[in-house]
Amino acid sequence: MSQYFEVHPDNPQPRLLKQAVQILHGGGIAAIPTDSSYALVCHLDDKAAAESLRRIRGVDDKHHLTLLCRDLSELANYARVDNRQYRLLKLGTPGPYTFILEATKEVPRRVSHPSRRTIGLRVPEHAVTQALLELLGQPLLATTLIPPNEAEALNDPHEIRQRFEKQLQAIVDAGACPMQPTTVIDLSGDETVLVRRGSGDPVALGLAG
Numbered sequence: 001m002s003q004y005f006e007v008h009p010d011n012p013q014p015r016l017l018k019q020a021v022q023i024l025h026g027g028g029i030a031a032i033p034t035d036s037s038y039a040l041v042c043h044l045d046d047k048a049a050a051e052s053l054r055r056i057r058g059v060d061d062k063h064h065l066t067l068l069c070r071d072l073s074e075l076a077n078y079a080r081v082d083n084r085q086y087r088l089l090k091l092g093t094p095g096p097y098t099f100i101l102e103a104t105k106e107v108p109r110r111v112s113h114p115s116r117r118t119i120g121l122r123v124p125e126h127a128v129t130q131a132l133l134e135l136l137g138q139p140l141l142a143t144t145l146i147p148p149n150e151a152e153a154l155n156d157p158h159e160i161r162q163r164f165e166k167q168l169q170a171i172v173d174a175g176a177c178p179m180q181p182t183t184v185i186d187l188s189g190d191e192t193v194l195v196r197r198g199s200g201d202p203v204a205l206g207l208a209g
Contacts, residue, residue, distance in 0.1 A: 002168040004161060009033070009174040012128045014135070020170045021135045028169030029053055031145055031160050034068070035126040036096045036182045036199055037153035038160060040168075041068065041140040050111055050141055056167050058148025065111055066098055066120040067139040068129060075121050078106050078139060085187045088205050092185070094125035096178075096199040100186040111141055118188045128174045144181055155179050 003023065005016040024030055027049045029042050040057055042049035044067065054060065069075040072086075072093050079101035081089065089099060103112040103119040112119045121139075124130070133140060145154045147163065154160050157173035165171070183200035185207070186193040194202055202208065 002161070002165045003170050004165075004173060005170065006173045007128055010127050012131050012174065014131070017128070017131050017135055017172075020172055021132060023170045024136060024140070026169075029056060029167070030170035030172060031157070031164065031168055032129060032132060032140075032172045033126055033157075033174040033177045034124045034129050034142075035094075035178065036124075036144070036180060037155060037177050038145040038157070039066075039068070039142045040145050041142045043136075044111070044139055044141045045108065047108070047110060050108075053141065053143060056164070057143050057146065059143070061110070061114055063143070064100065064113060064118075064120045066122055066142045067107070068133060068142045069121055069123050069139045070130065070133045071123055074139065075123060078104055079119065079121055080104060088185070088187065088192065091205045092200060093123035094130075095123070096125070096180070096182045097205070098122045098182040098184045100184065100188050100195065102188050116188065118186075120184070122182060126174075126177075128172060132172070153179060153181065 098120045180199035183198040184195040
């Protein structure tokens with residue numbers, strides 16, 4: 001049975017977030033709000049939690065999981081970033097963009113792409129997500145909360161509770177999130193590739209929309 005935390009979207013109560021972080025440190029899976037949609041998250045270093053995350057979401061190990069990072073300097077610990085990539089990352093962080101980059105050795109091999117050694121990273125612009133990351137002190141492993149065999153991300157924390165409370169250990173309710181997914185940009189090769197157009201405008205990064 002999951003614990004349900006109702007927090008203010010702009011000024012979340014630290015006491016409640018600390019309880020959610022304790023659950024994540026203990027291997028729990030949580031549903032949290034982000035600037036694009038609700039996401040399922042777990043501790044980066046917990047293998048069993050990462051497997052549970054994939055199972056709840058209904059995806060295999062070829063599905064790109066994302067690291068939610070506090071800022072650009074933290075992101076750079078987990079991905080190899082050259083000057084070209086850094087310029088784009090600076091324009092798109094924080095914000096609703098996910099960047100696919102070559103993972104460093106800081107990223108456990110089991111959570112990067114099995115054949116390419118790449119990882120999706122982003123810096124979300126949401127007060128609750130940022131506060132959770134600050135309290136945790138490291139990135140969260142995340143995936144958009146789309147139920148198995150469905151196409152739309154869940155946006156209503158009460159619906160998330162009804163459908164997933166037996167599978168999740170924590171739900172952080174900060175009200176509704178935007179429904180649009182992030183814009184995904186692959187920076188792992190020589191060419192910059194727009195993989196998915198979402199809520200982040202590619203033109204803001206100097207890319208053709």
